[in-house]
Amino acid sequence: MAEMNEVREARSPPAAPEQPMEEDEDRIRELARLCYDEGIFTGSIDPGEMTINGHEATFRVKARIDQTKVKWLKNHTVTMIFREGARFLPKKVKDDAVRAYEDDRLQDGAFEATTFRKARVKVESPNVVSYVAKSTQVEDWLMMKGRDEVMLGTTKCVLEFKPWVTQAQLREQRRQEEEANFWVVVVQVSLGAMLYSEAQVSKAIGPVIRAHHQNRIGRIRL
Template sequence: MDPPTPLGGDVGMVGAEIEATTPRPQEGVEDEVEAQNRSLPPSQTNYWAEEERVREMLYKCFDAGLLPSRWDIGDMKVEGTKAHFTLNPTFNEIKVKWLKERTVTVIFQEGSKNLPKKMKEDVIRAYENVWMGEARFDPSITRGRVCIESSNVLSYVAKDRKVVEWMLDEQEARVSLRGIWHRICFKPCMTKKEIQEAKKKAERNYFWLRILDVPIDAYCYLESTVELSIGPIHKVYPSERDARTLRLINI
């Protein structure tokens, strides 16, 4: 049984040698297992010699939304119905370098954490409206690409390095959206691994405590009991969704 072709056959392995004829495997359990687990030949393409061509491809991909195909992205191994890729290191290094030049990590501060994904993007679009309305950059520099990374972090891929440099110089901003102010700060591009490590570090420093179905006779003791039994409290969120209808449910 031949393994499925991943990605609809759009991924070409440049530099991989293909034999003119492939002998028909003998029937048997061992041959079938070997066919399901065979790998393509190792990739040897060094893309640093073609860095500008790769960067042009990345520009078309992230700025224009044109997905690339037929690049030597790495080595593929098929196991049953799954295809595993080991990325071409030179291709991936150029991609990371390009993204670090064009990407800002946006962190939502206290009061704006845990917003819905759509609202996070709306905050960034409102921020774009500010500098676009001020004509701060060339008119050809338009909106960037947003990628939600976690509950309070997103990556912003700008259309030009000038936008990245300006955001990093600003360091932070307050953005008004539907009558509510949101504070965001800007950091140099962080990879997925770096974001995960930062999240783990933050989780070691503090954690969330949710108290369910608060009894009325215990309400006035909650904060004191938590401070004495666990430690300092950084923030207490209101129990009511609507201040006009007070009730005790969860804290």
């Protein structure tokens, strides 16, 4: 039995070494930069504690690693909020609206065209876009503006520029907006029903405060 125990102990794999990344915030910041700035992903970061439920895997990431990531994003990212009718613009138009600010600064000579690099744009929700600036000049300029209005075709695009918000903050902001606004989305309305759509919504749900019509999609705010 003693020999069997010795064999089993010899076959047992050694304990995995503790990942050093919690102790090395510089490394975490560099991994964050590579991910959000360069688009390079890594498998060497601690993925967190995993829980399996059927076919789903849920991870609880380590607080210190996540806090370092959040700090990096807050230092490099601007949250752009599309207000009024601009919230329903297609993703491509939102991207174009954001890029227009970069193009304006390049054209007026504020940024050196040969060294300037376009930022990463991520649509977080129908009216929220995260702009991961590769130049602190762009980030500082947008934060100083705070708010802007531009015309995209016939649509007035109202934007607000704020520091980057976490997913928890975004959910809370969305909850507050949903409490204050109720939207009815009318998609692909037939010609025969178009004439009555707003009046019928008003009678079924309540008075219409504002309506936005874009191509074949109508959105009514109550």
